Amino acid sequence: MADIKAIDIPKWGLSMEEGLVNAWLIEEGDSFTKGQLICEIETSKITNELEAPFDGVLRKIVGIPGQTLPVGAVIGVSADASTTDAEIEQFLAARGATAPAQEPAPSPVAEPEAPATPTATPAAKVVVAAKPAPTGSTVVPSVLQGTTQSDVFASPRALRRAEALGIDLAAVVGTGPLGRISVRDIDDAIRDAGGTVATAAPATRSGLPLRSTADDSAVPATPVARRTARSLGVNLHDCRPTGSRGRVCVADVHDAARSAQLLPEAAAQTGTIAVEPEYDTIPFTPMRSAIAGRLQASKQQAPHFRLTADLELDALLALRKEINSTVPAVKLSVNDFIVKACAAALMKVPDVNVQFDAANESVLRFASADVSVAVALPTGLITPIVRGANTKSLADISGEVLSLATKAKTGKLRPEEFQGGTFTVSNLGMFGIKAFDAIINPPQGAILAVGAGEKRAVVVGDSVSVRTVMTVTLSCDHRVIDGALGATFLRELQRFVASPALMLV
Structure with a gap:
């Protein structure tokens, strides 16, 4: 087998039993040198950057951000370009580890079109609902424009987005662990300063909204709004966010449900919809x-x-x-x-x-x-x-x-x-x-x-x-x-x- 090396969760201290992968500082295919900071790992007490234990090339990321793994678990694989993917998979299997599965694309939902006449053939014509196309463009206010210094504490994705948009991250407030700046923080800062962020708008057909079928788990929304949307059959992509920090709130879900005629008629007319109190669910950090x-x-x-x-x-x-x-x-x-x-x-x-x-x-x-x-x-x-x-x-x-x-x-x-x-x-x-x-x-x-x-x-x-x-x-x-x-x-x-x-x- 080719020369393949594992990058493991380190043991920082006698009481450390597991670590949370916060973020990778390099990407698959990147070369690294011994001592280079390659990954950020959070323990029950500290968040530290992992130094590469050897020179190599990151061929496979096993520990994905947000995943908690025990000490010694494989989080990445290093191998040269001549090593095949099959050899890497064989190496992982021998170590009892598996690479993260690729997230499948959402399956399109077939929507039957009504027959043109009563004597039309029973076979229904299928129309595939297209994913909403992005509308508008991102406009960065002048107060955020500039060049980010190298000592700003931000995720790799946030750094790339700031560079692409010409944003100085010193003007952005981070809400991640220890004040780390994320992509969402950048978008929130743009909106708060009066700018706009490109969003996807639902298409329309026959003057009525076309209900989205895309996965809405990543759409920023309050917990109550998410539960309400699930109970009413509303996709959060179809809601216009008016809540704090650009999140979808319960009122936005009800507006979308009325537009799609998903609310009971009496409730839609009288507005007598039970509204749960708003709150956020904050999961425990390892610390x-x-x-x-x-x-x-x-x-x-x-x-x-x-x-x-x-x-x-x-x-x-x-x-x-x-x-x-x-x-x-x-x-x-x-x-x-x-x-x-x-x-x-x-x-x-x-x-x-x-x-x-x-x-x-x-x-x-x-x-x-x-x-x-x-x-x-x-x-x-x-x-x-x-x-x-x-x-x-x-x-x-x-x-x-x-x-x-x-x-x-x-x-x-x-x-x-x-x-x-x-x-x-x-x-x-x-x-x-x-x-x-x-x-x-x-x-x-x-x-x-x-x-x-x-x-x-x-x-x-x-x-x-x-x-x-x-x-x-x-x-x-x-x-x-x-x-x-x-x-x-x-x-x-x-x-x-x-x-x-x-x-x-």
């Missing part, structure tokens, strides 16, 4: 599914208890202001100080710096504080880790948190940068949240929920003074951390925050 599974298991298996404490921030804020004003290259945030203070407190109370090994019913106590920092993404939540935070300076922690957050938001985190950790900090203070409870990130034993710092009246001795106070809530797994132990940790945390110079020595 959202993983979050749901892990946190549900945490709530069900880990007996949570919570301890709340107030931290006085005035000394910390003064030190932060002094450092930021005297060291131009450093811009510390309050969260950087909290991460450092937690790491210092974990070293003072090491029995909180733990993971619970459920399989062996044992506690793993760590010598170094690996603090996870919760980062919100459009598709969910991820917790990149500041390794050895107890040994790092505030400047080092600040730079690492910024770098990890940027990687998280662009889907570039490596598995070792978000898997593990001994403690988590979740901060919602920037949203004005005063206090909240957080769910423990297993197998860790505790998580700190951080609220906003605010001016409060505080009794000091026999007088009242104004202090900047932050409320924090420690959620603990009672299987490994008891109340007194959690309270001891919070007391140490209060000490480091009230006297931040202790974190510098």
